[in-house]
Amino acid sequence: MISNSYFINVIRFALLVLVQVLVFNRLNFFGFINPMVYILFLYWYPIKQNRAAFIGLSFLLGLSIDFFSDTMAINAASTITIAYLRPAIMRFVFGVNYEFQSFKLGNATRVQQFTFLALLIVVHHLVFFTLEIFSFSNLLLILKKVVSISAATLVLCLLFGSLFSVRKE
């Protein structure tokens, strides 16, 4: 069972990186919207796992995307931020429920899943574009990018999420 989930995560990691760099980084919808679907890795990652390993893995994920898209380590920085904040976000969205052993993402309500995903995406994009643009005189540009690209990412993540949903057990 453990090796199975390990295997799934490795495959998911590789596929998400490839899909991100070969498809979504080239989308350029309206000239600037490139959704970042690789965030789904953090959404799907098992809850009851070693947190340090999770942060390390997220760093690797972000770094692989950075390697491909020549963005230095911006993806890595924003990905570890949501990896670190994930437990806090989950506690906020799911309440105390999520501390129980029996908690499964698939059992949560649709609204909860949606909020959880949306929060991950918004935090990620905030960090990402603040670092990328790196100037407070361009605050409006940062906000414009965060809002529009978050919306695009959210729609695509929801589509992917329903296509490859986590099995209900």
Add this chain to the structure above:
Amino acid sequence: MQQIINFILRYKNFILYIFLMIVSLGFTIQSHSYHQSSFFNSSSWITGNIYETSYGITSYFDLEKENKKLVEENEWLRHQLFNKKDSIAVQLDSVLMTYTVTSGQVIKNSYANQRNYITINKGRKDSVKPDMGIITPEGILGIVENVSKKHATVQSILNENSNINAKLKNTNNFGSLTWNASNYNTVQLVDIPRLVPLVIGDTIVTGGMSSIFPENVPIGTIKKFDLNDSKSFWNIEVALFNDMTNIKNVYIVSNTDREEIIELQEETESND
């Protein structure tokens, strides 16, 4: 001691997070002020090969269009060649002596970021070196920044750090070409003095001050212009000839005199 260990154990996730954050911020901030890191770039073996494979598949889709483009360019070059008495043709001839040209293909392009980089499928084994110029049949594209064995990353003109010498074609006044990251169809030409008369539609070409690009490579036309904050220089919006979203075939231009020029400049500076 016990307390320190307890502290570390208790906050180990936080410490790990801070550590990784500092590492990534270090790499990021370094690139804001200076160049792309030579480690984090898409010219490396694995990324280069993945992009190349993907290019190998998708390049067939617009082969016809690309061929047509190249034939049109050949046509234009033939025209220049057969009418050799033209002043441009003479210029082309002398250009051939100091510059060597290699062809290449773009395997990864981006234009939606603040600092855009392009990856091409030529590298050290095709004697591509950093600081060579990249042009397309329509205009300039960027400057080579990092080179691996088979690939190279190019700092696109659509990059906040980009700074290229350019001039007005008809008056020869020069300034520097920068990008403010707002639109991928326009770049900005700054430092042209206020006295210079400008007309919308004037052509902007590369200047002779840089040892990277040959002189008179087309860049774009003036779209609009206004005075900068100090009211003494023009801020010129330049509409690019290149369609930056759709680039396949490029030429890598290298100046055989570049090393000599740089050596000479350094010598002069150290004499002062």
